[in-house]
Amino acid sequence: MTLIYRASSISTPQKVNLCFNLAAMASLSEPATWLDRLQEQLKVDIDCMDPDESRKLLPFKPYDQTSNQRLVYEQMTSTENRDLLLQVARGYKHKGWEAILDRSALLSAKNIDNIQGRVLLQTSAYHAYDTQKVVDHARSYVRELERVGISRDRVCIKIPSTGPALNASPILLKDGIRTLGTSLLSLPQAIAASQAGCLYISPYYNLPWYHAEPGQWPNVQDPALEHPMTPRILQIIQTYRRLHEETGKEQPMLKPASFKSPREAMAMGELGCEHATIPEDILQRLALLSLYENPPPGEGPSSDGTIPPRLANLATMDPLAAPGWTGKLASTDIDYLADNGTALTRAIDEDPVTKRGLREALEGFMVNELQSKNAIEEVLKQV
16 A cells, blocks of 8 residues: 655754744745745645644745645644544544544644635545545534534535545535545546536646655656646646636636645646645745745746646647557546446546556555544543
8 A cells, every 4th residue: 555645855954944034035025935936826735734834834824724634643643632632532432433533623723724715624535436425524524614613615625536426526515515626637537526516626746656656756857847747737727728618617726736846836836726735845945945046947827827838739748648548638528427427437447547546545545544543542542
């Protein structure tokens, strides 16, 4: 099983000086760092549940705060949240470990004043192929969030980009619950998320095994031009723009995730993504890179909102496609949600990269959920 994780590369002396540097940068009228420039181009979301990270390390409020099973486990078992976990365990012990885990909404409440937008919680990877269980889990999260004072307009529930899970989105939308399609690696998944009425999608810019096996990571100098996932991001953007023009319907906003370098995060601005979900180690590195001494690659987003000319030809390529790919892109005329998502399941099965990436992402989150279960059961022995 593969775990999706991040690894900080910021030294202790750099971290000590970082807060002072950011405070000084915040007073400048002109962008001074890569992070300054990026937050002019898109909404910066924080891939972290630690309120200290967003409150102390950034010269501005991040937009959304995401989470997943790994981040919840890390925060739930941290020393700082020990008393909170004990309190929840005492109050919910008669409901079982899953109810205690859903009460992780309390962790989001600690950070709500440090962000501008929404908190995101992710439904169980074990429910990825069961529509009703996704619906039930999402509603459980929302109830817990509302109990701690977070209204639905500040919530988004992350659901796996499978046919059955995305079929939960229209049901939840009737309840005023917005969703994000996660574990997303392909255009068919993105089209399905549009058909499902998702508010956001989070394409993985790096495949899960790039994190587990760093030697496979394409550590390129100009990710917007050279990274193998860029063409798929561009295809999604172009498809959504066309669908909006043709139908007038709101399309999901892109907030790519799974970055391994500051250059990759900067590429999202040039590609025209609305958001980028960035872990704290990459945010720290972005804040230390000078625009003037070390300018980022690329040209920035085009002034008219179209794909920059230097990248236009990438939208017809797919370095990640299966051998024998004909060059034909997924059709928006296909109903990917019909019959419990049969067409989406078929499209995923026919794309080896998406099939493997989705499987490994879900397996990793299952491991994290089991870690949380074990931690909760140990606490229940003490209360």
